[in-house]
Structures are given as C-alpha cells and as structure tokens.
Amino acid sequence: MDETFESGGVRGFVHRPEQESGDAIVLTHGAGSNANAPLLVKLARAFAENGHLVLRYDLPFRIARSGGPPMPASAARDREGVAAAIDFARKMVRGRVIAGGHSYGGRQTSMLAAERPHAADALLLLSYPLHPPKKPEQKRTAHLPELHTPALFVHGTADGFGSPEELREAMALIPARTDLLVVEGAGHDLKRAGDMAADILERLYALTAHR
Numbered sequence: 001m002d003e004t005f006e007s008g009g010v011r012g013f014v015h016r017p018e019q020e021s022g023d024a025i026v027l028t029h030g031a032g033s034n035a036n037a038p039l040l041v042k043l044a045r046a047f048a049e050n051g052h053l054v055l056r057y058d059l060p061f062r063i064a065r066s067g068g069p070p071m072p073a074s075a076a077r078d079r080e081g082v083a084a085a086i087d088f089a090r091k092m093v094r095g096r097v098i099a100g101g102h103s104y105g106g107r108q109t110s111m112l113a114a115e116r117p118h119a120a121d122a123l124l125l126l127s128y129p130l131h132p133p134k135k136p137e138q139k140r141t142a143h144l145p146e147l148h149t150p151a152l153f154v155h156g157t158a159d160g161f162g163s164p165e166e167l168r169e170a171m172a173l174i175p176a177r178t179d180l181l182v183v184e185g186a187g188h189d190l191k192r193a194g195d196m197a198a199d200i201l202e203r204l205y206a207l208t209a210h211r
Contacts, residue, residue, distance in 0.1 A: 005055065008084025009077070012057025014092075015044045021051035022095035025124070026085045030103030031069040034062050039102060039126070042194030050201055053093050057085050059105060070104065079112040086119050098204060100124030103161070103188065107140060114146040122208045123151040124200065127190045130162030130170055144173040150207040152179050154193050154200060156186025177207050 002013040012028075012035045025047050029037050035056045044054040060081040061070035070078060082099065089097045099120035101109045106125040113120055131138045151174065155164055162170075164182050171178045181203055186192050193200070 007088045009060045010057045010081040010085050012055055015048035015054040017048045017051045019051050022093055024053040024089040024093040025098045026055040026089050028057055028059055028101040028105035030105055034058050039190055039194050043197055046197030055085055055089055078108045082109050082112045096121035098122045098124055102126040103129050111143050113149040114143040117148045120149055122204055123149050125151055125153045127159055127188050128153055130166055133160035141170045141173055147174045148176045150177040152203050154181045156183045156190055158185055158187045161188055179203050179207055
C-alpha cells in the first residue's frame with residue numbers, strides 16, 4: 001500500500017522503490033482531477049519500479065474543495081504547494097528532484113520553476129495547456145523565457161490545448177534544455193503515456209546529463 005504524506009499545504013502518496021536510485025519525482029494533477037488520476041498512479045508506480053522515490057500529490061485548490069476547477073486567485077497558493085512538495089522530496093533523497101504535473105499542475109510547476117530557478121533539477125510537463133481549446137491566440141507562454149530548468153514535454157497529437165507544432169514554437173522561448181516526446185493519437189488525458197515511463201526517464205536524464 002502506498003504511504004500517505006501531508007506537508008506545507010499539500011498531501012498525497014509516497015511510492016518507495018525497492019532499489020533506490022537516490023532521485024525523486026514529484027507529480028501533481030490537472031484542473032479537473034486529483035492525485036488519484038490514473039495517469040499519475042500508473043507513472044508513479046512505474047517510476048518507483050525504476051528506482052525512484054515518487055510523490056503524487058493534491059494541490060492546495062483540490063484540498064480546499066473536492067470538485068471543480070481552480071480559481072485564478074488560487075494559482076499562487078498552488079505554486080507554493082508545488083514548492084512544498086519539492087522541498088518534502090528533497091529531505092527524502094540525496095540526488096535529483098524532478099518536478100512534474102499534468103496540464104494545470106504542470107503549468108503551475110513550470111511557473112514555480114521560473115520564479116525559483118533552483119527549486120527542481122528538471123521538469124516533466126504532461127499535456128502542457130498551451131492555450132484554451134479553440135483559442136490559440138491565448139497562449140500561456142509569458143513565463144517561458146524565464147524558465148532555466150531543463151524540461152521534458154510529453155504531448156499528444158490530438159490535444160486540443162495545443163498541437164506539438166505549437167508547443168515546439170513555445171519551447172523555443174525557453175533558455176534551458178528542452179525535449180518533446182510526442183504521443184501519436186493521444187488527447188489531453190494522455191492515457192497512453194502511462195506505459196511510456198522508461199522512455200520518459202531516458203529523455204529526462206539525457207536532458208540533465210550535463211547539468
């Protein structure tokens with residue numbers, strides 16, 4: 001059974017590996033979900049099997065209410081929650097901490113990393129919500145030029161929040177090393193990425209090899 005944890009306004013689950021690599025991965029959810037999202041559970045267990053300590057956690061907005069999307073006013077508090085999860089993981093491992101999230105969770109994680117460049121050693125951004133569906137002019141890219149943390153984007157070709165081509169244009173704004181893992185036919189839920197843990201880890205460590 002996964003252990004539970006609560007710290008700094010976030011709560012969730014700890015996946016401990018049998019053979020520890022010394023590194024940790026923290027994962028959080030999108031606007032309409034929580035830490036029990038199937039994608040997060042599957043990836044967390046696969047990452048732990050590969051030797052990583054994994055935290056999957058609820059953001060503060062989800063702790064405040066069990067349903068519904070986050071309010072814009074809660075975003076700063078959610079970023080503090082991301083920082084708290086990273087800090088909690090840092091106390092548990094001697095190596096790198098990779099911070100990740102799906103959709104809204106990934107966006108807030110990247111914004112926190114832009115605000116605090118040394119918070120995480122790398123980012124895993126699953127279905128980054130580049131713009132609202134059918135509103136490509138409303139790009140969420142203002143913080144990307146300030147992002148100095150290596151970032152792996154995992155994105156489906158059928159994602160209504162941005163195409164891989166649009167995402168590549170946005171990634172060009174980031175001064176840190178980046179990579180894009182395209183999942184053919186996947187929508188915003190990115191379900192198939194749950195089976196791609198080994199590929200995700202290989203790309204993440206290629207990004208951080210010279211860091």
